[in-house]
Amino acid sequence: MAKFHSLKVLEVKEETANAKSVAFDVPYELYEAYNYKPGQYLTLKFNLNGEEVRRSYSLCSSPVIEEPLKVGVKRVKGGLVSNHINDNIKPGDIVEVMQPDGRFFADVKEDNYKxxxxxxxxxxxxxxxxxxxxxxxxxxxxxxxxxxxxxxxxxxxxxxxxxxxxxxxxxxxxxxxxxxxxxxxxxxxxxxxxxxxxxxxxxxxxxxxxxxxxxxxxxxxxxxxxxxxxxxxxxxxxxxxxxxxxxxxxxxxxFGGGASKDTTEAIANAKLTAKLHGETITTTIPQGKTILRTLITEGKEPPYSCEGGVCSTCLCKVTKGKVHMKNNLALEEKEVAKGYALSCQSIPLTEEVEVVYE
Structure with missing residues (x-):
């Protein structure tokens, strides 16, 4: 399971009037942990307004060049984290950064002819x-x-x-x-x-x-x-x-955008059984809560990053019942057909739902 580490900000550069790039220093002992493939992302964690928030940003640096990890962050209207980064982050700051992840990447090899x-x-x-x-x-x-x-x-x-x-x-x-x-x-x-x-x-x-x-x-x-x-x-x-x-x-x-408003109604107080980190958790899903947020409220630590239906870090498999994903920008139809779901976007459509975090 990917972990967060405290990384120092090396450089903040204005790329446009509404976007900045942020470079991080990776200590030698963490080099292996922060190896990545071109196209993958980093998840940054902040405590803003008394609440833990996470957002995923794609790496724009290259793993084959000796350079710091770097992400690009564009200001978003009403965006809590993107605006915080653009307004406040400066060199020398310490940020909690998860190890690189993501299923969007190119398999680059020296002998490729493409x-x-x-x-x-x-x-x-x-x-x-x-x-x-x-x-x-x-x-x-x-x-x-x-x-x-x-x-x-x-x-x-x-x-x-x-x-x-x-x-x-x-x-x-x-x-x-x-x-x-x-x-x-x-x-x-x-x-x-x-x-x-x-x-x-x-x-x-x-x-x-x-x-x-x-x-x-x-x-x-x-x-x-x-x-x-x-x-x-x-x-x-x-x-x-x-x-x-x-x-x-x-x-x-x-990167989101273009989605219509979702009006699907969830089943209120559906029973949830979740297998997570070797533990079986039984609880109910309050009206308006996703599976992910229900587990977090219970004090559990399910994997997640963006909470926008984009990164797939929160992936789980539905083994009983049905769920509806309010937004899905990460899974293909064949994966959904096999029962996989993004728990950050999933609300119950049946009285009972069972999921497994694999």
Whole structure:
């Protein structure tokens, strides 16, 4: 089970007016514990307003380069933790950081010969940047085609770093920025960084089709990585499926957004039996509480990170009864069919529910 450790903040850098990157120092004795794959995330823990809160942020650093662990955090309207980080975190602070985790990552190997298509929007660039850098520096025979969407040129995170990569790997990296609401002088402002025009629009069905047609794969072994808000992911995935890309070659990490309000009613005071850390716990689920929050209220320590239905840290298996997930951005349909559920999003639909944390 992943553990939290106290890590010192080395650097806080303003990436845009509404986003910062935070780098952490990992002591030598914890190097092995904080090994990670490109695309994975860190979970940060804070005590704010007298309550413990956790949030997961993707690593934008690369595991093959000697550099500190680094995450990118974009300010969110009403976001308790993201705003705390952007407003208050500074070098020298100590933060509780869980060991890296996550099922969204690229299996990068020196002898790979692949074409990678990377689709990112907004702060979805963070895990994509980790994958991009790791592939370029490790797989000398692989090619990367990347399209990155933002509202305007001032909201592009890590642009300086991305442009440097394009200059360093001109034969193996194709990078296209697409802006949905560019500033009036956007082309003039960006002429110094590239001679190419920048596309106007979102990362949507039209953009995905255009991008793949404009930049066909070099290596026939192709993988597709997508990260951004829910609507962008659905549009990109659907477009890839419509051109017969196999699902096993499509990898997705959602940063939320685009979800409709859930109005499903839970069964009040359903009986809960949970097997956790070798203990069998029996209790009731109060109205409005999820399985995860019920167990936490009971003083138990179930695994969890984001509480947003994104990271899958709180995964459990339903062995009796039925539950409804208010939000699911982590599990595939085949996993749900096997009984797996995100306990942070699960409410009871039957009088009795049994779950196992494996």
């Amino acid at each position: 074409t990678y298509y990377l689709f990112a929007a907004g702060s979805g660039i963070t895990p994509i940047l980790s994958i991009l850098r790791t592939v370029l520096y490790t797989e000398e025979r692989s090619y990367v085609h990347m399209i990155y969407g933002n509202s305007n040129q001032e909201t592009v995170m890590f642009k300086e770093e991305l442009d440097k990569l394009q200059e360093e790997f001109p034969e193996r990296l194709i990078l296209v920025y697409t802006l949905s609401r560019p500033k009036s002088s956007w082309s003039d402002l960006w002429k110094s960084s590239s001679d190419k025009e920048f596309r106007k629009g979102r990362v949507d069905e039209e953009a995905v089709k255009w991008f793949i047609n404009e930049y066909p794969p070099y290596a026939q072994n192709v993988e597709y990585y997508i990260c951004g808000p829910g609507s962008m992911i659905e549009n990109t995935k659907k477009t890839l499926q419509n051109i017969d890309v196999p699902n096993e070659r499509i990898f997705i990490e959602s």
